[in-house]
Amino acid sequence: MRRYVMFAAAVAPILVAAAVTVPGCGEEFENICAFLRDPNSCYATFHDDINDRCGAPGAGNGPKGSFATREKLDVCFLEGGGQVIFDPPLDIAAFPPTSVSFKRIDAQAQECGSFTYAGEFTYSVTINPCGEPENAGGAGGAGGSAMLPQCDDGSGNEGGGSDGGGGNAGNGGSGTGGSGGGSSAEVLSVHGGTVSITTPEGRDILDVSCADGTSHHFNRIDAAERECGGFDQLLPRAVLESSAGLQPPPKADLTDAEEVEKYAGFISFRVHYPPFDPQTDNEGIVKETPAAVVEYFNCLIPPAAPLCFNGEKDGLETDIDCGGTLCDRDCGDGQACVTPNDCTSRRCEVDPSTGFKTCQAAEGEGEGGAGGTGGAGGTGGAGGTGGTGGQ
DSSP: OOOOOOOOTTOOOOOTTOEEEOTTTOOEEEOHHHHHHOTTSHHHHHHHHHTTTTSEESTTOSOEEEESOSSOEEEEEETTSOEEEEEEEEOGGGOSOSOEEEEEEOTTSOEEEEEEEEETTEEEEEEOOEEOOTTOSBTTOOSOOOSSSBOOOSSSOOOOOTTTTTTTTTBTOOTTSOTTSSOTTOOOEEOOEEEEEEOOTTOOEEEEEOTTSOEEEEEGGGGGSGGGTTTGGGSOEEEEEEEOOOOOOTTOOTTSHHHHHHHOEEEEEEEEEOOSSOOEETTEEOTTOOOEEEEEEEEEEOOOOOTTSSSSOOTTOSBTTBSTTTOSOOBOTTSBOSSGGGBTTSOEEEETTTTEEEEOOOTTOSOOOOOOOOOOOOOOOOOOOOOOOOO
């Protein structure tokens, strides 16, 4: 069903561009309160166009997936199809990341969009244009050809176009023509484009560049002023959440799905947009209207190998994956130790060549001396020669 934003004739024009001069600075800011209240702001119309394409509505509801390995966090494979490709790859040693750049690839191997994040108020969203087949009720319909790549983001959220009501209108299609889906006379489509939100480091400036080519310059602090109270929650913002996960203990069973989830890490990304069809008064959107949240992915990071099995000297281990009070594995000869119980040989002594305690071979296990060689056998005497015969 196509969505329309209805306004009463009494609604006064909203002058977003009203300038405010900062005393002593000579810098002019637009009225951020008017911008946040305007249901036709460029940020609101962008969201009305893209809806939840490439993602899903609501925090915690984003397309779920996982990385193949913990050591290479470059591609998250989504359960419903598609990928999230990070460039550059994430570095688990640098978690939590403070900036990311990624592309969203759908189940048809098409690029749905691309995103950057460098802070709550510094991010960009690019959504690529897409369409749906004419006269078809769903992706399987045979009622027309697509003008653009289909609006199927691969997350089971098929659609997401500005005329698709969140992408649900096209799910009823079948191979016989798509009965029970969206409108048979419309092409569901997304015009797309890029919105960039920028706040210089250490400043409260909020610069908004919209897909329609317009740009706006605000003082973010103004959104907390009394006359703007109740609207600051509509500020454009992005949220990146992540965790490297918990360290599994030695006896963790990482073949069990519940154990994996318990110790796994994750990364997720969502953006706050103006709401669809908000309640309005004669000044615009009413107070305390919540933002519309679109989550673009929630990817699981495989847990680390358990202690005593990860090839590292951790915690109370006396050497790599052995010794100490946690590991059931004793250390071998030459490995570091603290007490005899750390060693297979039960001998933990100072190595005179280093001055450090190491496990020593058990008594009686030293190399024996070289065996003596037998004496050389005597050689037989040479036989005498026979005498000569008489004449």
